[in-house]
Amino acid sequence: MDANHEILKRNVSGEIRKLGKYASESVEELVNFGTHMFSWLMELEVDEADPTINLLFRNYLDVVDSISLLLKVGSGDTAIILLRSAFEIAMSILYILQEKTEERGLAYQLAHFKYIQKQNKKLDKGSDQYASFLDILKKDINARNIIEKIEIKDRKPVIDAIEQIIKQQINEEWLRIEQLKKSSGTKIEWFHLFDGPRNLKGLCEKLEHHALFDILYASWSLTSHGKASMNAHMPGGGIKRLRSPHDIKSIMTWTMNLTIEVYYKTLKNRIPNKTNNFGIWYHSVRSNYMDITDNNKKLLNRL
Structure with a gap:
């Protein structure tokens, strides 16, 4: 052998x-x-x-x-x-x-919901991100042949529900960090919030x-x-x-x-x-x- x-x-x-x-x-x-x-x-x-x-x-x-x-x-x-x-x-x-602990725990939750929100917007036919997402799929050798078979459900109720979950005071902190990182294009991590x-x-x-x-x-x-x-x-x-x-x-x-x-x-x-x-x-x-x-x-x- x-x-x-x-x-x-x-x-x-x-x-x-x-x-x-x-x-x-x-x-x-x-x-x-x-x-x-x-x-x-x-x-x-x-x-x-x-x-x-x-x-x-x-x-x-x-x-x-x-x-x-x-x-x-x-x-x-x-x-x-x-x-x-x-x-x-x-x-x-x-x-x-x-x-x-409370602030950091909420920041972790917020980052999760922001990610889910972003993914759902890609699949929402009424969003600007939907057209861009379809263009990406068409370029993918494995996905372009199944685009027509993908069932796109109405995601707006999910997006609206997530908006209700996000607490206003924490969301304001996220938006503050988002502004700071906009010029560098750096991805926001949950631990960036509250001077992390x-x-x-x-x-x-x-x-x-x-x-x-x-x-x-x-x-x-x-x-x-x-x-x-x-x-x-x-x-x-x-x-x-x-x-x-x-x-x-x-x-x-x-x-x-x-x-x-x-x-x-x-x-x-x-x-x-x-x-x-x-x-x-x-x-x-x-x-x-x-x-x-x-x-x-x-x-x-x-x-």
């Missing part, structure tokens, strides 16, 4: 099974506690910021749960893509909780995660954007096989680090009466956490 073909087989070796099972179970335990936290958050009296925090927290759990499934079969490269997503969600949660950071890097620096952004996030982004193909080259000239244990240790470590920080700061800010529950839970999983992060542990040190 051709050697390269052998390298690329989806062969789940004993090493991957053992390490993948260990990794998956460790991350699953994070998700299990997170589901309890989500229930506690949903029981709180709702204020303006809660829908944002709760939905971000749910999204974070969903991504981490998916990481656990990929680790189980050794799909490290794909898990890195999700780890990057988890990082961005985690930074959003931590930034909202840091200060000005200029970009994600600035947001991470505000949260004291300078190195995490500059070193790890930059590396994860290469994988997410399809620019890490050359990383499959291994020392000696080989090619990393599919379902490889190569990155599992790093993925487990950073998934746990991020999750523990998100859990602790969410509990401390939103449900401080449950911090004792966190302490008891953390003590129960600490041995697993140390197994993952301690370089002297034989199980993982081989990687």
Whole structure:
């Protein structure tokens, strides 16, 4: 059999099974506690910021749960893509909780509704954007033959409903930022509002995660954007096989680090009466956490 073909087989070796099972179970335990936290958050009296925090927290759990499934079969490269997503969600949660929680929570909601509003206007036959959108479709080799089959529904009721959702005082802040950025053509991000950071890097620096952004996030982004193909080259000239244990240790470590920080700061800010529950839970999983992060542990040190 051709050697390269052998390298690329989806062969789940004993090493991957053992390490993948260990990794998956460790991350699953994070998700299990997170589901309890989500229930506690949903029981709180709702204020303006809660829908944002709760939905971000749910999204974070969903991504981490998916990481656990990929680790189980050794799909490290794909898990890195999700780890990057988890990082961005985690930074959003931590930034909202840091200060000005209501304003920042509303800013996140507003950015979402602005995006939905923009997409709906493209599909509204009465809008200026509709004609431009059709021109774009006609130029697309995959879309131009199906334009006539696309069912365009009346989007105006949706657009009007979104207008009602957007709070006036927050919308004024959005319009202020929009004017400031008009000359540069810079896309508005939700964290720009209320004198926020200029970009994600600035947001991470505000949260004291300078190195995490500059070193790890930059590396994860290469994988997410399809620019890490050359990383499959291994020392000696080989090619990393599919379902490889190569990155599992790093993925487990950073998934746990991020999750523990998100859990602790969410509990401390939103449900401080449950911090004792966190302490008891953390003590129960600490041995697993140390197994993952301690370089002297034989199980993982081989990687």
